[in-house]
Structures are given as structure tokens and as C-alpha cells.
Amino acid sequence: MLSDRQLLILQVIIDDFIRSAQPVGSRSLSKKDGIQYSSATIRNEMSDLEEMGFLEKTHTSSGRVPSEKGYRFYVDHLLSPQKLQQQDISLIHSIFADRIYEMERIVQRSAKILSELTNYTSIILGPxxxxxxxxxxxxxxxxDDTAIAIIVTDTGHVENRRFSLPKGTNADELEKMVRLLNDQLVGVPLMDLQDHIYKEIAILLRRHIANYDLMLQAFAEIMNIPVYDKLFFGGKMNMMNQPEFSDIDKLRLLMDMIETEESLYPLIRPAQGVGIQVKIGKENDNIAMENCSLITATFPIAGGQKGSLAILGPTRMEYSRVISLLNVLSMDLSKALSSLYFQSKDES
Amino acid sequence: MLSDRQLLILQVIIDDFIRSAQPVGSRSLSKKDGIQYSSATIRNEMSDLEEMGFLEKTHTSSGRVPSEKGYRFYVDHLLSPQKLQQQDISLIHSIFADRIYEMERIVQRSAKILSELTNYTSIILGPxxxxxxxxxxxxxxxxDDTAIAIIVTDTGHVENRRFSLPKGTNADELEKMVRLLNDQLVGVPLMDLQDHIYKEIAILLRRHIANYDLMLQAFAEIMNIPVYDKLFFGGKMNMMNQPEFSDIDKLRLLMDMIETEESLYPLIRPAQGVGIQVKIGKENDNIAMENCSLITATFPIAGGQKGSLAILGPTRMEYSRVISLLNVLSMDLSKALSSLYFQSKDES
DNA sequence: TGTTAGCACTCTATTTGAACGAGTGCTAAT
DNA sequence: ATTAGCACTCGTTCAAATAGAGTGCTAACA
Known part of the structure; x- marks a missing residue:
């Protein structure tokens, strides 16, 4: 469909625009190394590329700017995987240099480093x-009437909740109850807790515990674990540096979206499978993301779990570099988190 | 020192500027209700007020703008406590409408409502x-070689940490150790844990536990509780709406400061005593806060603790309203958090 | 003596027009 | 098929002009 020359020109235009954020003109292109065509020839090709929808003009006599379709084509067909600097790679590895035992700490550090390496915003969703x-x-x-319930999972995740004890609960009965619950609930996935409580547990409790209904209610409330996990961010404010967000209204729109985490989940959550996914501009289906691209790397964690790493940047983002970085980090994270989890998996 | 007329004029100028964010001119002032002086008279008074340092001009022929000294005087002497709308008050009370058992939830909701009520940024620091x-x-x-340590405090606060067990630790010994630690540590303030570990505990352990040194080290690491508590924010992005931050560089400076929480602690931490404190502009001793004021309300919590509520806004902030809101909310929070903590206090 | 009207002056913001430059599209020559 | 050349378009920059808001000062007034 596209001639070699058109491919070349499209690629150079996009590369140039990604660096400069300025519309690219035919004359400046013709002076580039590796381009031996005259500006007129390039103009003709540009005109064709525009007609095909890969390029756009900001106004009638301006240089060309990649369209979303252009970026899409660029990502799908023109991307040359960028070789990372050794420096960058070792910075990523340094995250895991000293043995860390907290998933949170690892992930938080990853988010920070990733944002510093890219100057974009990083978002990480753990298993x-x-x-x-x-x-x-x-x-x-x-x-007398309050207690803390603590649930520890096989992965070392800890949930805790304060709850009120039914009046006149005595210590023995409470302990008995806890023992009962442990017998029944150990090994049950958090997502199934509610079910179990109301089915198996309810029946059992009725038999053994005095005022079982109030107790049951209290515990049911406790077991209501939030569906969404915490998101970790790095460089939340980095988008302020991007010229496309020098307009404060656009910036506000985007920032508000980032702050309301709920709206981010559907964008970040690994669709299916693992690997890299690139969503450009309107593909994200969100007004605030008009001028943004989101690159998501989903990686496996031992035990059939998944984690997700994402970079939010302008559509004019360094796709190649970001993808390389995500590849490296997601492999590291996959290994690190798996080993953190594996230990609990192989003892069952 | 200041005549009644000067007081009136200063007050009206500041009130007006707080609303409009525009320099106030003599003519527009003279047309206000409650002002019966001619613009010329007002000009003379303004000139005097400027000479005394309460007002400033943005340029030679502009209207007047309050100086920091002006705001300071306004806050100290001219502030008429604003009567809150019933609607606002009930919105604050609504935070505590249903019985909540988590300090975090209460505080998070408070921060959110406070920011919505003021359109500024709210920051809350719990006990x-x-x-x-x-x-x-x-x-x-x-x-075999990892475990989760969980510390529950008398206030229901839960800290947990993953740590690695020394090789070949057997379950009995671990349990024995935990019993020992509990005997020694229950009732000890978190801040003293490290001390205790290295003094009393070390000696004790050496007597009773096999490879006590590795174990000790592991626990010492666990007990290293972070000094700073979590800050809760509401309306982090609200400062974007303020015209003084339409300049993106100033905005970035401020936002970066908000994001690095460490720099906020010294500003928020209750100095001493309880009550409202207003810090205007440079009084905050922070370049990023040049054009900001910070109003802090420190309130007591049962057991000699303190909590802090803060509102970060432009120096041109609605001092009166914010102070009223903080007064109401800090009383509510004081009560709510105390009752959450009191329960654990009165059983000792 | 305190207040006010009037006026000259200053500075900002906005508009206008001119000049420039970067770019395009088209045509004709190579 | 490619390219040189030219007319044309549009954004940007700069300076000058203008309007408007405000001040400071002086002189008149009660």
C-alpha cells in the first residue's frame, strides 16, 4: 500500500515530531540526513500521506503532524526497537538490588524510577x-465492644478492619468463633469470602455460637474486601512538562481523571493475556485522554496472577523507548513478585 | 494607629480583592455601599496605607492589592467571624452521620468534604x-523462611511487615519468641520499640533462644516504624483553579512540593497547643508557598494526642470562612477520633 | 482643616497593520 | 518521475495607536 519512500518519510516525520513537538515541513525534512529527495517531492508524498489519513495539518499552510492513525501505523509497522542505554538498564535493575520483602516498596520504587526514566506518568497495578x-x-x-480483625493472605497481604462486637460477647466465645472461622476460611480466595460467610459459616455458627446473627453480621462486614487494589503512581505531575498540556484546562481535565482512580482501572486492567498494549488517543475512550497514549505491559506472576505496568504520556510519546523500558521492567517485576509469592505457593 | 476610616477602607479592599482577585481602585471603592467618601479621599487614605506597608501596587498606576502585612493585620484585627450556612454545617456533620470504625475513612472523608467546601487543598494529619x-x-x-509480623496498637492501628526468618527456625521457638516479645513489649509506645529491643529484649533473648542474634536483628528491623504518619489530602488539584497559579511554572513548583510529603510535615505539624494558626505567604518559609497561606487547626484527641487539619490556599484566601469551617470540623474530628481512641484508653 | 473636584500623567491591555518566515500547492521544466 | 520556481496562505512578531483604569497633585470648597 505505502511505497518505501512513503514509509521512510512517515517515519522520519513522526520521529521528528516526537522529539520537537513542532509541525514538520517539507524543506526541513529534505535537509535531513538519509533523505535525498527535494522538498517538492516530499511535499507531494506528504500530500498523499495526508490524503490517506496518516498526517494532518494544524492550519492550511503549516507543516505536518501525525494523526492518530499515523501513530497507530507507526507503532504497528515502523517501530524499531530502541536499544536502551546500559545506564538505564542498570538503573532498573538497581530497584531489585537489595532484597526487599514488601511488595509495596518494590512497586513504589518501580513507579518512581520508571517515571524518572521517561518523564511521563507511570501507573502500576499489582497482582x-x-x-x-x-x-x-x-x-x-x-x-469490651470493639476489636480489630486481621486477615493475612498466602501472599503476605494484610487486611485489617475495626469492628464492633455484639454486646456481652465474652472472650471465650470470640476465640471459639475465630477458631471456627479459621477452620473454614483458610485457603479460601478473598473474592469468595462473602459467599462462604453466608453459606457454610452461617449454618455452622448457628449451631455453636450464642448470639450468632449479630456476630455473623459483624464478620460479614469485615470480609467485605475492596475489589480494587491500590494503584501506584510515579511522576503524577510529569504531564505538566509536556507542551500539549501547557493549556491549563486540558491539564486539569487530565489531572482530575488521574486523581479519580476509579476511572483509571478499566484503562489499566490487563485485558487478557500478557505483553505490551498501546492505546493511542481516542482509543482510550476517555475525553481526558484525547492527547494521551497509554502503554500497558501486563506480566505474569507465579500462581496465575497478573500485574500491570502502564505509562501515560502524550500521543507524541517516545513509543520505542517506553516499550523497551516496560519490557525490561516488567520482566524484572515478574520475577521479583513471583519469588515473593512463590514461597507461599510451594508449601501448600 | 489606624483611623476608623482607614480600618474600614483596608477591610473593604481586602474583602474585595479576596473575591475578585483584581487590584482595587479608588473609584470603584467609592461607589461601594457603606463607603461615602469620594474617590480622592480614598486615594489619600490608600496612599497612607501603602506607606504603612499594608497595601501594594502592581505597577505605578494600578489599583491596590493587599501586602502580606496587610493580610496579617486583616487576619489579626479585621476578621469578622463568618456565619456558616446551615447547609455547610450539616455537610460537615454528615461525615460522622453513620458510625464509622476506621480512623482512615473518617479522615479521608473529612479531607474530601473540606476541599469541596472551600475549593482549596485540604491536608489532614491524624494523631x-x-x-x-x-x-x-x-x-x-x-x-519456611518468611513470616509476617503484625503489630496492633491500643488505638487499633495496625502495622505489618514481612521479614525473613533465620534458617532453621522452628515453629516452637518462633512462638516462644513471640510470647516473650509480647510480655515485654505490650504497653510500650511505638517510638520506644527500638530502644527496648536492644536493651531489655536482647538480654532476655540471649537466655532463652538458640540463634538469638539473627532473630533479634530481624525483629529490630520490623520494629522500625516510620516516624511520619500518612497525610490525607483533599482537592490536591484545586490550586489549579486559582488565578495566581495560571502560570504553569508556579503551579509546578507548588505541586511538586505537595507531592513530596516530607516538606509538608514541618508546615503541618502542630507547633504547640491547640487552636487555629494562620501562616501567610513567606511566613511559611518555603519558596513554593510564596503566594499561599496555610491555615492549620490543631485539635486535641483523648490521651494527650493531637491531630491537625490544614487548608492550603492562595494568600488571597477566604480566611474568615475557612477558619469557621476548620473550627467546626476540628471539633467534630476531635470528638470522633477521641471516642475511637477512648475505648481503648479506659480499659487499661 | 478635612474633603473633594479636576486634571495631567502613567501604565496595562487591546487592537491594528506591516513585515517576516515557514510552509503549501501547483505548474512547468528537466 | 522528479524538481525548481512561484504565488499564496497562515501564524508570529513587532511597533504604534488607542482606550481605560487608576494615581498623585493642586486648588477650591465647607
Whole structure:
């Protein structure tokens, strides 16, 4: 469909625009190394490329700017995988240099480094804790009528919640209850807790515990684990540096979206499978993301889980570099988080 | 020092500027209700007020703008406590409408509502968890060589940390160790944990536990509780709406400061005592806060603790309204958090 | 003596027009 | 098929002109 020359020109235009953020004109193109055509020839090709929808003009006599279709083609067909600098790679590896035992810390550091390496905004979503299984349930009474319930999962994730004890609960009964719950719930994925509570547990409790209904209600509330996991961000403010967001209204729109995390989940959540996914501009289906691209890397974690790494940047983003970085980091993260989780997996 | 007329004029100028963000001229002032002086008279008074340092001009022939000294005087002497709308008050009370058992949830909701009510940024710092006392220490083994340590405080605060067990630790010994630690540490404030570990505990352990040194080290690491508590924010992006931050560079400076929480602690941390404190512009001693004021409300929580509520806005902020709102909310929060903590206090 | 009207002056913001430059599209020559 | 050349378009920059808001000062007034 496209001639070699058109491919070349399209590629150079996009590369140039990504660097400069300025519309690219035929004359400046013709002076580039590797281009031996005259500006007139280039103009003709540009005109054709525009007609095909790969390029746009900002006004009648301006240089050309890639369209979303242009970026899409660029990402799908023209991207030459960029070789990362050794420096960058070792910076990524440095995240895992010292043995860390907290998933949160690893992920937080990853997000930070990734944003510093790209100057874009990074978003990381860890493994879905809903699939983790209960390892242990504990209750620490604080006072006559309140207590803290703590659920530890096989992955080392800890959820805790304060709840009120039904009046006149005595310590023995509470302990008995906790033992009962542990017997029933250990090994159950968090997402199934509610079900279990209302089915198996309810029946059992009725038999063994005095005022079982209030107790049940209290525990049911506790087991209501949030569906969404925490998102980790790096460089939240980096988009302010991008010229496309020098307009404060556009900036606000985007920032507000970033702050309301709910709207981000559908964008970040691994669709299916693993690997890199690039969503350009309107492909994200979100007004605030008009001028943004989102590159998501989904990676496997031991035990059938998945994690997701994302970079949010302007459509004019360094796709090649970002994809390379994501590849490296997602492999590292996959390994690191798996080993963190594996330990709990192989003892079952 | 200042005549009644000067006081009136200063007050009206500041009130007007707070609303409009525009320099106030003599003519527009003279046409205001409650002002019966001619523009010429007002000009003379303005000139005097400027000479005294309460007003400034943005350029030679512009209207007047309050100086920081002007705001300071306004806050100290001219502020008429604003009567809040019933609607606002009930919105604040609504935070506490249903019984909530999590400090985090209450505080997060407070921050959100406060920012919505003011259109500024709200920052809340809960009670200092360093002063909380250990209620219970628990260890949940995950695997042969890793375990989760959980510390529950008397206030219901839960800290958890993953750590690696020394090779060949057996379950009995671990349990023994945990029992020992509990005996020694229950009732100790978090801030003193490190001390205790290295003094009392070390000696004790050497007597009872096999490879006590590795174990000790592991626990010492665990007990290293962060000094700073989490800050809760509301309306982080609200400063974008303020005309003084239409300049994207100023905005970035401020936002970067907000994001690096460490720099905020010294500003928010209750100096001493309780009550409202207003810091205007340079009084905050921070370049990024040049055009900002910070109003802090420190309130008591049962057990000698303190919490802090802060509003970050432009120096041109609605001091009166914000102070009123902070007064109401800080009283509510004081009550709510105290009752959350009181329960654990009165059983000791 | 305090207040005010009037006026000259200053500075900003906005508009206008001219000049420039970067770019395009088209045509004709190579 | 390619390219040189030219007319044309549009955005940007600069300076000058203008309008408007505001000040400071002086002189008149009550």
C-alpha cells in the first residue's frame, strides 16, 4: 500500500515530531540526513500521506503532524526497537538490588524510577489481591465492644478492619468463633469470602455460637474486601512538562481523571493475556485522554496472577523507548513478585 | 494607629480583592455601599496605607492589592467571624452521620468534604502513631523462611511487615519468641520499640533462644516504624483553579512540593497547643508557598494526642470562612477520633 | 482643616497593520 | 518521475495607536 519512500518519510516525520513537538515541513525534512529527495517531492508524498489519513495539518499552510492513525501505523509497522542505554538498564535493575520483602516498596520504587526514566506518568497495578487466599484470620480485642480483625493472605497481604462486637460477647466465645472461622476460611480466595460467610459459616455458627446473627453480621462486614487494589503512581505531575498540556484546562481535565482512580482501572486492567498494549488517543475512550497514549505491559506472576505496568504520556510519546523500558521492567517485576509469592505457593 | 476610616477602607479592599482577585481602585471603592467618601479621599487614605506597608501596587498606576502585612493585620484585627450556612454545617456533620470504625475513612472523608467546601487543598494529619502503645504483636509464618509480623496498637492501628526468618527456625521457638516479645513489649509506645529491643529484649533473648542474634536483628528491623504518619489530602488539584497559579511554572513548583510529603510535615505539624494558626505567604518559609497561606487547626484527641487539619490556599484566601469551617470540623474530628481512641484508653 | 473636584500623567491591555518566515500547492521544466 | 520556481496562505512578531483604569497633585470648597 505505502511505497518505501512513503514509509521512510512517515517515519522520519513522526520521529521528528516526537522529539520537537513542532509541525514538520517539507524543506526541513529534505535537509535531513538519509533523505535525498527535494522538498517538492516530499511535499507531494506528504500530500498523499495526508490524503490517506496518516498526517494532518494544524492550519492550511503549516507543516505536518501525525494523526492518530499515523501513530497507530507507526507503532504497528515502523517501530524499531530502541536499544536502551546500559545506564538505564542498570538503573532498573538497581530497584531489585537489595532484597526487599514488601511488595509495596518494590512497586513504589518501580513507579518512581520508571517515571524518572521517561518523564511521563507511570501507573502500576499489582497482582489482584482478590485472588489471594486466606492464610490466617486473627482478632485482637481492643475494648469490651470493639476489636480489630486481621486477615493475612498466602501472599503476605494484610487486611485489617475495626469492628464492633455484639454486646456481652465474652472472650471465650470470640476465640471459639475465630477458631471456627479459621477452620473454614483458610485457603479460601478473598473474592469468595462473602459467599462462604453466608453459606457454610452461617449454618455452622448457628449451631455453636450464642448470639450468632449479630456476630455473623459483624464478620460479614469485615470480609467485605475492596475489589480494587491500590494503584501506584510515579511522576503524577510529569504531564505538566509536556507542551500539549501547557493549556491549563486540558491539564486539569487530565489531572482530575488521574486523581479519580476509579476511572483509571478499566484503562489499566490487563485485558487478557500478557505483553505490551498501546492505546493511542481516542482509543482510550476517555475525553481526558484525547492527547494521551497509554502503554500497558501486563506480566505474569507465579500462581496465575497478573500485574500491570502502564505509562501515560502524550500521543507524541517516545513509543520505542517506553516499550523497551516496560519490557525490561516488567520482566524484572515478574520475577521479583513471583519469588515473593512463590514461597507461599510451594508449601501448600 | 489606624483611623476608623482607614480600618474600614483596608477591610473593604481586602474583602474585595479576596473575591475578585483584581487590584482595587479608588473609584470603584467609592461607589461601594457603606463607603461615602469620594474617590480622592480614598486615594489619600490608600496612599497612607501603602506607606504603612499594608497595601501594594502592581505597577505605578494600578489599583491596590493587599501586602502580606496587610493580610496579617486583616487576619489579626479585621476578621469578622463568618456565619456558616446551615447547609455547610450539616455537610460537615454528615461525615460522622453513620458510625464509622476506621480512623482512615473518617479522615479521608473529612479531607474530601473540606476541599469541596472551600475549593482549596485540604491536608489532614491524624494523631501521631508513634505515641501509640503496643497492644499485641503477632507473627504469621508464610513459609519456611518468611513470616509476617503484625503489630496492633491500643488505638487499633495496625502495622505489618514481612521479614525473613533465620534458617532453621522452628515453629516452637518462633512462638516462644513471640510470647516473650509480647510480655515485654505490650504497653510500650511505638517510638520506644527500638530502644527496648536492644536493651531489655536482647538480654532476655540471649537466655532463652538458640540463634538469638539473627532473630533479634530481624525483629529490630520490623520494629522500625516510620516516624511520619500518612497525610490525607483533599482537592490536591484545586490550586489549579486559582488565578495566581495560571502560570504553569508556579503551579509546578507548588505541586511538586505537595507531592513530596516530607516538606509538608514541618508546615503541618502542630507547633504547640491547640487552636487555629494562620501562616501567610513567606511566613511559611518555603519558596513554593510564596503566594499561599496555610491555615492549620490543631485539635486535641483523648490521651494527650493531637491531630491537625490544614487548608492550603492562595494568600488571597477566604480566611474568615475557612477558619469557621476548620473550627467546626476540628471539633467534630476531635470528638470522633477521641471516642475511637477512648475505648481503648479506659480499659487499661 | 478635612474633603473633594479636576486634571495631567502613567501604565496595562487591546487592537491594528506591516513585515517576516515557514510552509503549501501547483505548474512547468528537466 | 522528479524538481525548481512561484504565488499564496497562515501564524508570529513587532511597533504604534488607542482606550481605560487608576494615581498623585493642586486648588477650591465647607
Amino acid at each position: 489482584n489481591s482478590q485472588q489471594n487466599r486466606v492464610k490466617k484470620l486473627q482478632v485482637v480485642p481492643l475494648h | 501521631n502513631s508513634q505515641q501509640n502503645r503496643v497492644k499485641k504483636l503477632q507473627v504469621v509464618p508464610l513459609h
